[in-house]
Each structure stands twice: as structure tokens, then as C-alpha cells.
Amino acid sequence: xxxxxxxxxxxxxxxxxxxxxxxxxxxxxxxxxxxxxxxxxxxxxxxxxxxxxxxxxxxxxxxxxxxxxxxxxxxxxxxxxxxxxxxxxxxxxxxxxxxxxxxxxxxxxxxxxxxxxxxxxxxxxxxxxxxxxxxxxxxxxxxxxxxxxxxxxxxxxxxxxxxxxxxxxxxxxxxxxxxxxxxxxxxxxxxxxxxxxxxxxxxxxxxxxxxxxxxxxxxxxxxxxxxxxxxxxxxxxxxxxxxxxxxxxxxxxxxxxxxxxxxxxxxxxxxxxxxxxxxxxxxxxxxxxxxxxxxxxxxxxx
Numbered sequence: 001x002x003x004x005x006x007x008x009x010x011x012x013x014x015x016x017x018x019x020x021x022x023x024x025x026x027x028x029x030x031x032x033x034x035x036x037x038x039x040x041x042x043x044x045x046x047x048x049x050x051x052x053x054x055x056x057x058x059x060x061x062x063x064x065x066x067x068x069x070x071x072x073x074x075x076x077x078x079x080x081x082x083x084x085x086x087x088x089x090x091x092x093x094x095x096x097x098x099x100x101x102x103x104x105x106x107x108x109x110x111x112x113x114x115x116x117x118x119x120x121x122x123x124x125x126x127x128x129x130x131x132x133x134x135x136x137x138x139x140x141x142x143x144x145x146x147x148x149x150x151x152x153x154x155x156x157x158x159x160x161x162x163x164x165x166x167x168x169x170x171x172x173x174x175x176x177x178x179x180x181x182x183x184x185x186x187x188x189x190x191x192x193x194x195x196x197x198x199x200x201x202x203x204x205x206x207x208x209x210x211x212x213x214x215x216x217x218x219x220x221x222x223x224x225x226x227x228x229x230x231x232x233x234x235x236x237x238x239x240x241x242x243x244x245x246x247x248x249x250x251x252x253x254x255x256x257x258x259x260x261x262x263x264x265x266x267x268x269x270x271x272x273x274x275x276x277x278x279x280x281x282x283x284x285x286x287x288x289x290x291x292x293x294x295x296x297x298x299x300x301x302x
Contacts, residue, residue, distance in 0.1 A: 003088055004109070005033050005088040009036075009095075011045070012042060014041075014048045016210065017052065023100040024094050030062075032088075033088070034094070036049050036065050036066070036096075037082050049065050074180070076180040079177075091167055094163050095163040100207060101205055101208065107202055108202070111202065112167075117168050117198045118165065118198070120160040120164045120199075122141075122142050122202070123208070124139045124207070125210075125211050126208050126210050128211065128212040142204050147198040147199055149284055150200065150201065152288055154186075154190060155240055155248070156251070156295055158189070163207055164206045175192050176191070181229050190238075246268075248269050249269065251269065251298075251299060254266060254269075255302040270296070277292070
């Protein structure tokens with residue numbers, strides 16, 4: 001079996017999946033595989049996957065193309081099927097509309113070899129208008145987040161991009177894998193952090209992440225469902241209790257409250273997390289303190 005399996009769900013992705021496959025195979029180490037699940041596409045997705053893996057008419061042996069079984073659950077269903085069809089020690093992620101950068105897997109594997117359980121890199125955003133026009137590249141500042149501070153970042157926002165992940169299968173199995181919730185990735189990070197996993201974001205770019213109006217996370221309906229989901233709130237509360245001793249409410253779920261209740265709720269939140277932030281030391285605490293202030297400003301603007 002390969003040591004690393006990279007999971008790539010694809011649905012009607014003929015426009016972008018060739019480059020996603022080609023760039024990911026180029027970045028993969030020899031002892032790895034890219035497993036693409038075609039989730040009921042009605043376009044040429046499968047054909048374009050094979051085109052991305054072909055060199056001089058020969059398809060790269062590290063590619064596996066499978067058909068996802070239909071049913072409810074969206075991407076969680078497909079990711080769960082991909083986990084079940086692989087048996088590697090490590091599991092990575094990729095999306096059908098993104099581009100892998102050279103060295104991304106080598107950098108992550110080095111940290112996992114040193115004892116981390118889940119590693120992320122950072123992304124360069126490629127922002128597109130409707131129809132794929134008006135592209136603008138926006139690099140994210142490549143600063144690292146270590147395992148001793150990662151969980152506190154999770155209480156303020158999601159600081160990582162799902163398709164940059166490489167994790168140990170042992171961790172994914174220990175926390176129960178993906179759940180069918182609106183933000184299946186953030187939910188997994190919360191539960192992993194509560195389980196004591198060593199999670200790290202490296203201070204280097206690993207992915208070109210395509211941002212466009214049609215993606216699921218751009219939908220107001222999706223955001224509302226994610227903010228209100230009780231299972232994610234419970235996962236958040238469990239992590240906050242582990243870090244601060246207090247079961248806290250998510251900042252995003254305070255957005256539906258009247259202004260006075262928002263202020264009171266955020267004040268309780270800040271009072272609980274500020275001592276934990278300060279304990280990190282001045283340099284790292286400064287980053288989280290700025291992020292906490294930004295979240296207060298965001299909440300007041302809702």
C-alpha cells in the first residue's frame with residue numbers, strides 16, 4: 001500500500017480538474033497515490049482527470065479514478081467513501097478546482113515524521129468573478145501556527161484551508177472521520193484538537209486556492225446553516241472548555257443576537273480566552289489579540 005493517499009472529490013469539474021490532477025501528481029512523492037472520486041458528473045470530468053494524469057499517452061500509475069456511490073451527504077459522503085477505499089498510513093486532501101504547488105507534500109511529511117498528527121500549508125488565493133473572468137492573485141501571509149497555539153486560533157476562526165491538509169489516518173479514525181455537517185472540515189479540526197492532536201500550519205505556501213462566487217462556502221445559506229449547526233457548536237464548546245474551563249458560544253452564532261446581547265456575549269468570550277492567549281507569550285499572543293479584536297469588529301458590523 002502507498003504511505004500517502006490524497007483524496008480528491010470531483011463533480012462536473014471538467015474546466016479545472018486537469019490542472020488539479022497534473023499539479024498534484026507532480027508534487028506527490030513516489031510512495032503515494034491520488035484517488036479521484038467522480039461524484040456523478042454529467043460533463044467530461046472523468047476524461048479530463050485521465051488527461052491530467054497522462055504523459056505520452058500513459059496514465060500515471062499513482063492515479064486511481066473511482067465512481068462515488070450516490071446518496072445523501074454531499075462531500076462528506078464522498079470523502080468517507082474515499083477513506084474506506086484507501087488504507088494508507090497518511091491521508092491528504094485536494095480539491096478539483098485548486099492547484100498544488102511544488103514541495104507541498106514533502107514539507108508536510110517532514111513534520112508528520114517529527115510527531116505531528118495533522119499538518120497544513122497556506123494558500124495563494126486566485127479570485128475569480130462569475131464565469132471565470134477578472135482574476136486576481138492574493139497571497140496569504142506565510143506565518144506558521146504551532147501545535148500549542150493552533151487550538152486557540154480555532155476558537156476565533158478557521159485558520160487553514162482544507163485541501164492543504166495531510167494527516168495521520170490513525171487520528172482521523174480516532175475522532176470518527178468526517179461528519180455530515182455544513183463545515184465538515186472545521187468540525188474535524190475542532191474534534192481533533194479536543195482529542196489532543198498535534199496540529200500545525202507551516203509558514204509556506206502549498207496551494208493555489210480558487211475563490212469564485214459559485215463555490216459552496218460563498219453561499220449565505222451555507223454560512224447560516226454552518227453557524228447554527230448544533231453539532232459544530234457542541235464540538236466548539238468542548239474545545240473551549242478544554243482550553244479555558246468554560247463552554248463558550250461561537251462568535252459567528254452571536255451574529256443573530258440583538259446588539260446588546262452580542263456585546264455581552266463577546267465580553268464573556270474574550271474574558272475566557274484572553275488568559276489563555278496571554279500565556280503563549282508576547283509575540284504569539286499579539287497575533288491572537290489582533291485577531292480577537294478583528295472578530296469583535298466583525299461582530300459589531302453584522
